[in-house]
Amino acid sequence: MPRPRSDDKRAAIMSAATRIVAAQGLGAATAAIAKEAGVSNGSLFTYFDTKADLFNHLYLELKSDMGAAALGGLPDGAGPREQLLHMWTGWLRWAITQPDKRRALAQLQVSDEITTATHETASRAMAGVAVIMERGRENGPLKDAPLAFVITLANALAEATIDYALKDPENAETHGRSGFDALWRIFGG
Amino acid sequence: MPRPRSDDKRAAIMSAATRIVAAQGLGAATAAIAKEAGVSNGSLFTYFDTKADLFNHLYLELKSDMGAAALGGLPDGAGPREQLLHMWTGWLRWAITQPDKRRALAQLQVSDEITTATHETASRAMAGVAVIMERGRENGPLKDAPLAFVITLANALAEATIDYALKDPENAETHGRSGFDALWRIFGG
Amino acid sequence: MPRPRSDDKRAAIMSAATRIVAAQGLGAATAAIAKEAGVSNGSLFTYFDTKADLFNHLYLELKSDMGAAALGGLPDGAGPREQLLHMWTGWLRWAITQPDKRRALAQLQVSDEITTATHETASRAMAGVAVIMERGRENGPLKDAPLAFVITLANALAEATIDYALKDPENAETHGRSGFDALWRIFGG
Amino acid sequence: MPRPRSDDKRAAIMSAATRIVAAQGLGAATAAIAKEAGVSNGSLFTYFDTKADLFNHLYLELKSDMGAAALGGLPDGAGPREQLLHMWTGWLRWAITQPDKRRALAQLQVSDEITTATHETASRAMAGVAVIMERGRENGPLKDAPLAFVITLANALAEATIDYALKDPENAETHGRSGFDALWRIFGG
DNA sequence: CATGAATGAGCCTTCATTCAT
DNA sequence: GATGAATGAAGGCTCATTCAT
Numbered sequence: 001m002p003r004p005r006s007d008d009k010r011a012a013i014m015s016a017a018t019r020i021v022a023a024q025g026l027g028a029a030t031a032a033i034a035k036e037a038g039v040s041n042g043s044l045f046t047y048f049d050t051k052a053d054l055f056n057h058l059y060l061e062l063k064s065d066m067g068a069a070a071l072g073g074l075p076d077g078a079g080p081r082e083q084l085l086h087m088w089t090g091w092l093r094w095a096i097t098q099p100d101k102r103r104a105l106a107q108l109q110v111s112d113e114i115t116t117a118t119h120e121t122a123s124r125a126m127a128g129v130a131v132i133m134e135r136g137r138e139n140g141p142l143k144d145a146p147l148a149f150v151i152t153l154a155n156a157l158a159e160a161t162i163d164y165a166l167k168d169p170e171n172a173e174t175h176g177r178s179g180f181d182a183l184w185r186i187f188g189g
Numbered sequence: 190m191p192r193p194r195s196d197d198k199r200a201a202i203m204s205a206a207t208r209i210v211a212a213q214g215l216g217a218a219t220a221a222i223a224k225e226a227g228v229s230n231g232s233l234f235t236y237f238d239t240k241a242d243l244f245n246h247l248y249l250e251l252k253s254d255m256g257a258a259a260l261g262g263l264p265d266g267a268g269p270r271e272q273l274l275h276m277w278t279g280w281l282r283w284a285i286t287q288p289d290k291r292r293a294l295a296q297l298q299v300s301d302e303i304t305t306a307t308h309e310t311a312s313r314a315m316a317g318v319a320v321i322m323e324r325g326r327e328n329g330p331l332k333d334a335p336l337a338f339v340i341t342l343a344n345a346l347a348e349a350t351i352d353y354a355l356k357d358p359e360n361a362e363t364h365g366r367s368g369f370d371a372l373w374r375i376f377g378g
Numbered sequence: 379m380p381r382p383r384s385d386d387k388r389a390a391i392m393s394a395a396t397r398i399v400a401a402q403g404l405g406a407a408t409a410a411i412a413k414e415a416g417v418s419n420g421s422l423f424t425y426f427d428t429k430a431d432l433f434n435h436l437y438l439e440l441k442s443d444m445g446a447a448a449l450g451g452l453p454d455g456a457g458p459r460e461q462l463l464h465m466w467t468g469w470l471r472w473a474i475t476q477p478d479k480r481r482a483l484a485q486l487q488v489s490d491e492i493t494t495a496t497h498e499t500a501s502r503a504m505a506g507v508a509v510i511m512e513r514g515r516e517n518g519p520l521k522d523a524p525l526a527f528v529i530t531l532a533n534a535l536a537e538a539t540i541d542y543a544l545k546d547p548e549n550a551e552t553h554g555r556s557g558f559d560a561l562w563r564i565f566g567g
Numbered sequence: 568m569p570r571p572r573s574d575d576k577r578a579a580i581m582s583a584a585t586r587i588v589a590a591q592g593l594g595a596a597t598a599a600i601a602k603e604a605g606v607s608n609g610s611l612f613t614y615f616d617t618k619a620d621l622f623n624h625l626y627l628e629l630k631s632d633m634g635a636a637a638l639g640g641l642p643d644g645a646g647p648r649e650q651l652l653h654m655w656t657g658w659l660r661w662a663i664t665q666p667d668k669r670r671a672l673a674q675l676q677v678s679d680e681i682t683t684a685t686h687e688t689a690s691r692a693m694a695g696v697a698v699i700m701e702r703g704r705e706n707g708p709l710k711d712a713p714l715a716f717v718i719t720l721a722n723a724l725a726e727a728t729i730d731y732a733l734k735d736p737e738n739a740e741t742h743g744r745s746g747f748d749a750l751w752r753i754f755g756g
Numbered sequence: 757c758a759t760g761a762a763t764g765a766g767c768c769t770t771c772a773t774t775c776a777t
Numbered sequence: 778g779a780t781g782a783a784t785g786a787a788g789g790c791t792c793a794t795t796c797a798t
Contacts, residue, residue: 004798005761009761024301025299025300025301029787029788030789030790031787031789039762040762040763041763041764041765041790042764043762043763045789045790046760046761050789050790051788051790106299110295110299112214141374142367142371145367148353149364153346153368156348156349157342157346160338160345161342163341164335164337175334175338178338181330182330185330186374186375195778218770220770220772228780229780229781230780230781231773231774231775232779232780232781234773234774235778235779239773240771240773403678403679404594405593405594408794409791409792409793417758417759418760419760420758420761420796421760423793424758428793429793484677485677488673490591490592519749520745520749524735526731527731527742527745530727533727534723534724534726535720535723535724537723538716538720538722542713546713553716556709556716560753563752563755564752566752571777572782576782576783596768597767597768606784607783608786609769609771609783610782612768612769613782613783618767618769
């Protein structure tokens with residue numbers, strides 16, 4: 001029985017990649033990522049076939065991590081607004097406390113290394129978010145718009161809010177509230 | 190900066206860079222850009238000191254081009270909603286008819302090659318947009334939010350709308366309208 | 379050299395190496411050979427110290443395999459021409475029915491990974507062939523040439539014949555005959 | 568006007584490649600070749616697109632160089648045997664005085680990096696040799712064999728002769744003569 | 757002994773930038 | 778100024794070999 005492939009090592013590479021990509025962009029050297037992960041140059045390639053493969057997996061992980069943060073501890077019987085607010089808050093906390101993940105995700109989102117298939121899987125991983133959103137916009141002015149459009153819109157709003165909250169951290173709370181109010185107004189609230 | 194002789198050549202490089210960056214990302218070779226521009230390898234460097242320099246200038250140009258498209262032919266005496274709508278429409282038309290410019294701009298926006306100084310200059314170049322926005326949100330729920338935050342928000346909304354209009358071109362008009370309505374609702378309309 | 383347990387596995391590696399080298403050349407990865415042999419990556423190195431070691435052994439085996447094919451079922455009391463013809467025929471059949479072995483051998487022959495010692499051992503393994511050749515050229519115009527030279531010559535002739543027979547398989551028989559006649563003429567027949 | 572591409576440099580690379588390939592085989596690093604040529608690492612790639620490209624060109628050059636050596640100063644009105652002998656002698660001298668070229672050529676010949684197209688061009692470059700050969704085998708026992716087969720045969724004979732002459736240089740002359748006699752006998756002389 | 761993950765040197769090729777012409 | 782050849786530092790990836798299990 002050989003040394004088994006280590007999940008820890010794989011995770012270390014992912015985490016290192018997040019940090020390095022956040023700091024240096026997608027042009028970062030795989031060697032830099034490996035080093036940051038405390039792993040040899042070549043080892044990276046036993047866990048991921050190519051740099052692009054690593055990036056695709058990283059994208060998937062970050063996206064679903066973000067989704068989980070948004071959905072965790074959701075109050076069951078709450079109304080649409082409360083659920084939406086809970087999600088919004090989780091989302092913002094995730095982004096603000098882990099800016100590296102967000103930066104890396106932003107880079108990956110516009111990269112053409114990310115496959116269409118990966119993009120699709122990723123959006124499927126956000127299904128929970130979609131449900132909340134669906135309930136939020138119900139009967140509102142966007143009730144007939146495609147759900148995907150609504151999600152894109154909300155995402156954009158969140159991104160903008162986070163951007164601003166990070167630039168002006170002292171008033172992060174206030175900005176977060178403003179952003180949510182704006183979202184709720186979009187939904188007709 | 191001594192202005193090199195031919196402004197045409199400089200413009201050709203900018204335009205070529207837009208196309209190439211849109212197609213290949215920021216990793217595109219300067220040689221590829223030069224070739225697309227019909228200019229020699231080395232000539233590019235008489236017009237721009239470094240690749241990063243080219244990108245910074247390109248970012249500036251694209252951003253101000255976008256601003257101009259949003260502000261062109263603005264009806265003078267019109268009310269805030271009409272002005273905002275005019276801007277919104279121009280913005281969308283610009284993005285939809287010139288997807289290369291938009292794609293390139295998106296790449297540049299998240300690049301760490303773009304100086305803080307460049308970012309500042311760029312936002313200053315959007316001053317006209319800011320004025321319209323200021324009038325639009327006046328007295329609304331966002332009246333006390335920092336203007337930059339409002340702009341970021343509106344920008345994000347527009348990006349999302351464009352994204353969706355490009356994905357579903359047949360209903361581009363409808364999506365554009367939905368997006369604007371959402372914006373107007375954010376402003377309390 | 380401690381003989382490892384399974385001779386089967388060793389043989390499987392040799393056979394796999396033949397196929398892979400024939401197909402991909404000497405640059406083939408040891409991992410590819412191991413996989414083709416149905417053996418693990420590392421196991422290969424319990425049977426052969428290094429890649430070069432494997433190649434040297436393979437060279438030896440292929441060469442002696444070829445020799446055996448040439449000498450098998452030799453008619454005892456026959457005259458020199460008949461013995462030579464028998465050998466010639468066996469040789470050609472070996473090469474034509476097992477092109478992989480031949481291709482691999484050709485690659486190994488020019489490789490500088492093959493030791494001088496290996497080359498010597500190999501030629502010693504062809505002693506049987508030498509005997510036949512010796513009788514064939516006896517009293518002929520090449521009687522005073524070094525035997526090794528004669529063998530080289532005959533080998534070259536055979537190679538050329540095989541090359542051509544493989545390129546034009548329909549007339550393989552004819553080419554084989556032509557080649558042998560040429561050889562016999564060299565010997566003064 | 569930029570620095571023009573230098574034929575000298577190109578030739579230096581070819582020549583360096585010959586030496587390095589002769590010494591280290593086709594696995595030799597392009598960097599080693601560049602260094603031997605007194606040229607920078609990257610320069611090699613302005614003269615040849617890839618390593619394989621370099622090898623294809625090298626193969627062509629060596630082959631035609633060999634052809635030229637075999638055909639140079641051919642006596643015009645001479646009979647077939649004299650022409651053949653002249654060719655044979657030229658060939659051997661080429662091989663013996665420039666063993667690197669011959670070794671490199673041998674490696675390239677069995678490489679699968681050499682395109683079919685290259686092989687064809689190369690054989691076309693040996694057309695002059697074919698003419699002599701045609702005359703030499705005229706009316707002899709090989710008169711009905713495909714010419715290409717005859718050439719292959721003669722080539723093989725020459726190779727064997729050269730091999731032996733190089734191993735035993737003191738009697739090179741004698742071996743060369745023996746080889747030629749053998750060839751002539753093949754042709755029925 | 758078998759396995760296959762780990763290692764890191766090494767390779768081909770690309771590319772921003774310089775500079776001879 | 779214009780050109781494109783020259784440069785050499787990287788970079789992604791491979792692979793023979795080792796070694797923990």
